[in-house]
Amino acid sequence: MPLARTDLESLLRARRLDRTLTTALPPIVNDEYAVAATGITTLDARLEGGFPRGQLSELVGPRSSGRTSLLLQMLAAATARGELVALVDALDMFDVDSAAAAGIDLDRLLWIRGHVVTNPGLCRDLNQRAIEQAIRAFTLVLQAGNFGLVVFDAAEAPVAAIRRLPFTTWLRLHRIVEGRPTTCVLVGAEPMARSSAGLTLRLGVREPGSAGEPRARFRARLFDGLDLEARAVRARRHDDVRVSLSTAAV
Amino acid sequence: MYACLYRPQQSDTYDVNRGGRAGRRTHPDRSAGSELDAIAQAFSPRYERHHDDLVSIDVTGLERLFSRPERGGPRSVWTTIGEALRREAAVRGVRVHVAVAGTCTAARVLALARPGLTVIERGGEAAALAPIPIAIFLRSHVSSLGAASSNSCVETFIRWGVRTAGELAALPPDDLAARLGRPARVWHAIARGEDVRPLVPALEAERFESSLDLDWPIEGLEPLSFVLTRLLEPLSTRLERRDRGAAVLHVLLRLVTRTSTGAGGEEPVESREVWTRRLELPSPMRDVRTLRTLALLDLESHPPSAAIDRVTIVIDPTPGRVLQHTLFTRAHPTPEQLSTLVARLGAVMGQDRVGAAQVVDSYRPGAVATRPFKTEHPPSGAASLRSRPDDGDVWPARGDDVQSLRAGLRRCRQPVPARVVAHDGHPVRVTTDRRGFAGGSVVRCAGPWRTSGEWWSTGWNRDEWDVSLTDGAVYRIFQDHQTEAWFIEAIVD
Secondary structure (H helix, E strand, C coil): CCHHHHHHHEEEEEEEHHHHHHCCCCCCCCCCCCECCCHHHHHHHCCCCCCCCCCCCEECCCCCCHHHHHHHHHHHHHHHCCCCCEECCCHHHHHHHHHHCCCHHHHHEEEEEECCCCCCCCCCCCCHHHHHHHHHHHHHHHHHHCCEHHHHHHHCCCCCHCCCCCCHHHHHHHHHHHCCCCEEEEEEECCCCCCCCCCCEEEEECCCCCCHHHHHCEEECCEEEEEEEEEEEEECCCCCCCEEEECCCC | EEEEEECCCCCEEEEECCCCCCCCCCCCHHHHHHCCCCCCCHCCCEEEECCEEEEEECCCCCCHHHHHHHHHHHHHHHHHHHHHHHHHHHHHHCCCCCEEEECCCHHHHHHCCCEEECCCCCCHHHHCCCCCHHHHHHHHHHHHHCCCCHHHHHHHHHHHHHCCCHHHHCHHHHHHHHHHHHHHHHHHHHHCCCCCCCCCCCCCCCCCEEEEEEEEECCCCCHHHHHHHHHHHHHHHHHHHCCCCCEEEEEEEEEEEECCCCCCCCCEEEEEEEEEEEEEEEEEEHHHHHHHHHHHHHHHHHCCCCEEEEEEEEEEEECCCCCCCCCCCCCCHHHHHHHHHHHHHHHHHHHEEEEECCCCCCCCCCCCCEEECCCCCCCCCCCCCCCCCCCCCCCCCCCCCCEEEECCCEEEEEEEEEEEEEECEEEEEECCCCCCEEEEEEEEEEEEEEEEEECCCEEEEEEEEEEECCCEEEEEEEEECCCCCCCEEEEEE
């Protein structure tokens, strides 16, 4: 089988079709200009530096899977590096106290709050419009350039609302951010952009326990935190990355 | 050559024989300064106001205007200029001492010391100042010269027995400086009538305003953008020449409204009003595109109600930004880019939806506030371009070590009403009607944590629980003690 693969690759190279080979892709340069560290040394080590700059990356997972905790950590690490960061909070769920506790320099965080109607009534498309509005704001921030980290947070948005967005939206965003020193992160329940060059980090409970058994830790009468696992499910070179994480309650 | 005008106060007569002040000094008339300024402006744009009652004028180059060949040589020119200055002051009802000399310092000391008109030819300053008592140097008008900020030197000279400027000028300057420091050398130069600093002309405050009358009234913002560009380009150039930036941008639009009187055949009546918008810019800027975009975005949110036939731009200037670029910090968006971005985001999302988050000094759960996002950020001292450890450090080995991070919350700005079944005081099942919050049975819970506050206004009083449900999520729920209702407040994520 390896021989057949080698033959096939040499044949493709002979016909100048080797650009479709993953081995022909330019090597990932592991330096501070190519990647942005998350601030979690274990994860950064396994991701060879962190999240790639100039690409659309994703943080996906179900509710209480640690997306927000990891996101806050990434924002804190970026502001600690002196970068400006922006958060497009599509559903206006950002908790300022958690952010301050995570160590984010709030002066360097541009917070864009979405308009969400709690009870839209008959106007069911109001919140869909809010998502589209947030995408417009996200596009403006990316076009401005020179932000270190730009996050589009639609983690609690209905999957159907995200799927209704034209798929060209993500291609357009990818074109904007490509080649820039910006780390672009989408946060959602499901993968949205599915960028081949970006990194998709799926978060979940550390071990599949019994049915309905969350990995929340309780100590006596206190909530202690969550036991999590981060897995790179789509990336050029991080297919086998699994990192265990745990969160400590605020 | 320099001329100096001094307007003596009535109670500020100086007794040369006694070497001191004869009367109590009163505060000079506030209008005296403007009167002296007006006299100086009538002769030369190069003048400096040292005090409300003392002005120096650079009269070099005025010889051709005031020369009287039939009345003598060049000496009479300076006398003519001095007399003209006195006449001008007399016309304005101001009594002044006038002195004309080759240096500004000599002219100033002579104007302070001698009434009437004093004219000293170039080169004769030291001799003219020689008989003047140095006690006159104690006046603030003289001590404000250059580095001579302290009168202690002059008092020391008087204690030494030095009485006149000539005696002071005769002392060796190096020895003076060795004993009394640099101020002594400055006083020595003043006694010799030498300038210790050049004249700094007062500049009139420049007004950055541009206006354009249109042949036909325009409607809509697209044609207005061309007009704004046309007006802003020369203003930007002027700002750049003066090293200034715009702090506030005023856009004044004259609107034309035509109202018909209703009677047949009569011309409609035109009324005009001025629509004013004021933009406070977060940082000094003079980029035409940025200013135009900001003005247009503001007008998009506050559109004029009628056609525009006159556009005026007024800029309040402020000193320009000094930028020191560095190779060792990351590039940031420029203040112009950030200002434009924030304005655009405000137009899309609403002005109150964009900014920097602010921690509120309150115990109220979920208290939130925003403030305007700063457009200038100093490079962080702790910032580092490194994202990898030093060569000596090692990445953590691939293993089962677990890295801990701080748990974050997702807060529901409007708490989600929930139905909670409680058993023995503990929640055992949480459900809601809200889509996306299905709920389920409680697996583990922690609480209750009682919190209350602001009882004097719309306060809160509730018990909080952290619950882990069978749907795998962890929520923070609370029961309001006033209504006994349950709500989901936040998601632990």
